[in-house]
Amino acid sequence: MLKLENVSMAIGDNTGEAREIITGINLEFKPGKLYAITGPNGGGKTTIAKVIMGIYKNNSGHVLLDGEDISNLSVSERAKKGIAYAFQQPPRFKGLTVPDMLNIARPGLDQVGIRKSLRDVGLCPEDYQDRDVGPGLSGGEMKRIEIAQVLARDARVSIFDEPEAGVDLWTIQRLIGLIIAKYQNSPKSTAIIITHNERVLPICDEIIVVDGGRIDKQGSGAEIWPLIKDDIECKVKLQCRGEIGYEF
């Protein structure tokens, strides 16, 4: 359904030289499957997502949706074709409320739908009826509302960029349940989760490890999880002891 063929993306740095952020990425995403992208901080995970959404343009290679090269389509056009992306750091808006955003994500969504969307991400709908998606919300609230928007879109390709950040374990479990129900074995849609979460990774159909802008490892969850498990568990332990920050 979605294919990246030899995709590279470079950004001009402050010396004026182009620096390649991702290099020669080849990936295929099939309907009904759940994909995880993982790897160290700065590895290029978000960049891959943004290249799929069209926020960054690939300098070479092709992004193909159902065989059509969408590399030159705008973000809006890709959204209309069924690509959705839940930002790692969603921007804030003054004057757009939580229901406003959900209505933009899914035009015509009624009160019942809005309430359900919010409950699905562990928020109490009554508290968000007229609150701006703005400076008054915490990082965790922003993340949940971001995820709710992408779930509400019912897109063909849904990318969730580190959905676990700032979200409690209970909600993450519930969200994963929702994502599995919605996308695993779906005849026409797929989900890509960028994550380090040790509960999410093992249950994904495929794990893609991105490091230094390249694909380092790739394979089924059963194959890859044992290889990266220690690394991730070690990070989680260090986090618990406060030795490294939660952003990684």
Add this chain to the structure above:
Amino acid sequence: MSFKAEDMKLISTITDLTDIPSGAINIRVDGQAVIRNSSPNISVGPNDDGTGLKVEIKAGTRDEAVHVPVIVTKAGFKDKVYNTFIVNEDADVTIIAGCGIHNDSHADSGHDGIHTIIVKKGSHMKYVEKHYGEGSGRGKKILNPTTDITVEDGASAEMELVQIAGVDDTLRSTIARIHENDSLKITERLMTHDDQRAESLIDVYLKGTGGNAQILSRAVARDKSSQVFKAALIGQADALGHLECDAIIMDQAKIQSVPQLVAEDAQAVLTHEAAIGKIAGEQLVKLMSLGLSEEEAVNTIIEGFLK
């Protein structure tokens, strides 16, 4: 009395009315009051020197509204009016003012509304004033409102001042005095586009203990328009004041924002926040990723911001 469809449309743009309500009202068209009605609790009549209106709200009046919109439709017409509003004790009312100009000519037309508002002890008043201009001519649409508001002890007032669009030139001047245990909230929303110019001056004097004033301004300047916003909170007592001005700048527009805090009493607590910036690229991309076109994304952000 019925209005031409285009006049009614103008009235409804500035007041949200879809027809003429019963109750207290004055509609001024090209310098003449074409509708004027009082209600049992709200008297609407000429002021003493015949230069405008005097609206007086009886003590204890609750949950009533008075509408006093003005429209200017005659080519090149310059209207000037002096209005006084007195809200007597323990009332709770809404005053809907506003001005709309339609000008298809090449001569400038305008309206200067000079308003004096007194909110007496224990009362609450909400004042809404929307400005709007339209028409195909080269003639400018000019609006210069001057508002002088006094809030007496233990009263509160909310003012919503909005310039929707289409006003070529405006000088808005608002002076407020608030006393013991009063609160005043002024919300201003200003949109300029094309070659428009807007200047807004707001001075709020905090004169009594326990006073609380907020000035919240949001502005959008597009195209080659320019805006100057100067607001001052003058703390003369043990009172709180907060000033916030937030602006979106686009295209080749210019914005000058001058928040001023003046403390003349050691107990006064005054704060301000000011920001001017363009629409962030991340915001546009975020809305586009939900399926909006770039133009729709820009308009959604602006509409929300000025809501």
